[in-house]
Amino acid sequence: MDVSRGLEPLPVSVWPRLEELPAFQYSPDHVLGEGGKPDPSEISFPGCSCHSASCLAPTCSCLHYGENYKNLSIKTKRSELGFSKPIFECNTMCHCGEMCQNRIVQRGLQFQLEVFKTTEKGWGLRTLEFIPKGRFVCEYAGEILDFNEAHRRIQLQTSSDSNYIIAVREHLYDGRIMETFVDPTYIGNVGRFLNHSCEPNLFMVPVRIDSMVPKLALFADHDICAYEELTYDYSGRYHNFLPIEEQSNTQEGKESKKPCFCRAKSCTSSLPYDSSLFHKDDRKSNAEEIF
Numbered sequence: 603m604d605v606s607r608g609l610e611p612l613p614v615s616v617w618p619r620l621e622e623l624p625a626f627q628y629s630p631d632h633v634l635g636e637g638g639k640p641d642p643s644e645i646s647f648p649g650c651s652c653h654s655a656s657c658l659a660p661t662c663s664c665l666h667y668g669e670n671y672k673n674l675s676i677k678t679k680r681s682e683l684g685f686s687k688p689i690f691e692c693n694t695m696c697h698c699g700e701m702c703q704n705r706i707v708q709r710g711l712q713f714q715l716e717v718f719k720t721t722e723k724g725w726g727l728r729t730l731e732f733i734p735k736g737r738f739v740c741e742y743a744g745e746i747l748d749f750n751e752a753h754r755r756i757q758l759q760t761s762s763d764s765n766y767i768i769a770v771r772e773h774l775y776d777g778r779i780m781e782t783f784v785d786p787t788y789i790g791n792v793g794r795f796l797n798h799s800c801e802p803n804l805f806m807v808p809v810r811i812d813s814m815v816p817k818l819a820l821f822a823d824h825d826i827c828a829y830e831e832l833t834y835d836y837s838g839r840y841h842n843f844l845p846i847e848e849q850s851n852t853q854e855g856k857e858s859k860k861p862c863f864c865r866a867k868s869c870t871s872s873l874p875y876d877s878s879l880f881h882k883d884d885r886k887s888n889a890e891e892i893f
């Protein structure tokens with residue numbers, strides 16, 4: 603009973619039964635969807651020339667911004683400006699070995715996870731074992747779309763549909779914003795079962811390996827006990843990138859508000875809402891395509 607059908611390094615169990623899960627195609631990695639570019643399977647970066655077992659800053663060209671991981675845990679801290687440095691893992695062109703400390707997300711699932719039926723939020727994802735703070739848990743992988751296709755698919759949703767489409771906006775050093783649209787509704791990985799919480803135990807970080815298209819990697823925000831549900835903050839607050847705009851006051855905005863059942867003390871009572879996916883005009887004026 604493995605929802606990944608052998609495609610992950612560890613099987614992902616389903617409770618109570620795999621047969622009850624609505625159908626979708628499992629893919630551990632992003633796949634190219636409508637309008638998506640560049641191709642997420644395209645190799646875009648040169649490798650480092652380190653011949654050591656593990657790469658170290660500052661000699662490794664992949665570690666230009668300093669080391670990303672220590673003892674398998676992410677080191678990234680938000681800078682004073684509130685933005686994280688970009689993370690580039692060693693890739694297929696690098697000369698270092700498979701055990702290089704700068705290869706974490708590419709190793710895939712390392713903890714036993716389970717897709718389970720929640721009482722109020724549909725399906726969810728939980729861990730069956732303890733996860734230490736900072737460790738990589740899973741990716742949020744799906745079809746890579748362009749804005750128009752993401753917008754088209756969002757418009758087709760009804761208020762009772764689960765939304766799986768995520769828009770990630772990263773600030774580039776020169777002030778530009780890079781946007782990535784991922785939809786795991788039809789083709790995706792275990793990340794599609796992660797529910798939102800206003801006090802989450804995971805945070806999302808864009809991590810680049812071979813391709814310019816970032817992997818959306820989820821790391822443990824603090825130690826997580828066995829059987830805890832895994833959640834992240836859909837709004838992009840905390841460690842993430844650009845927080846999405848506050849809910850607009852338009853009638854459409856109100857209609858799109860969904861109640862949040864995260865049960866956290868600080869619960870804001872509704873799910874975060876990215877108005878830019880619904881209304882083309884709400885896109886930030888300085889958002890542009892950089893490819």
Ligand SMILES: C[S@@+](CC[C@H](N)C(=O)[O-])C[C@H]1O[C@@H](n2cnc3c(N)ncnc32)[C@H](O)[C@@H]1O
Pocket residue numbers: 722723724725726763764765766794795796797798799861862863864873
């Ligand atoms: C990415 S999916 C998560 C998996 C989903 N629960 C399922 O059954 O496939 C996002 C959807 O799950 C539901 N959801 C996620 N977090 C929630 C929360 N805190 N409260 C209520 N519903 C939630 C909403 O329907 C949302 O559109």
Ligand SMILES: [Zn+2]
Pocket residue numbers: 650652656657692696698699702703704
């Ligand atoms: Zn390396």
Ligand SMILES: [Zn+2]
Pocket residue numbers: 650651652657658662663664692696698
């Ligand atoms: Zn190196």
Ligand SMILES: [Zn+2]
Pocket residue numbers: 799800801862863864865866868869870871872
């Ligand atoms: Zn909440």
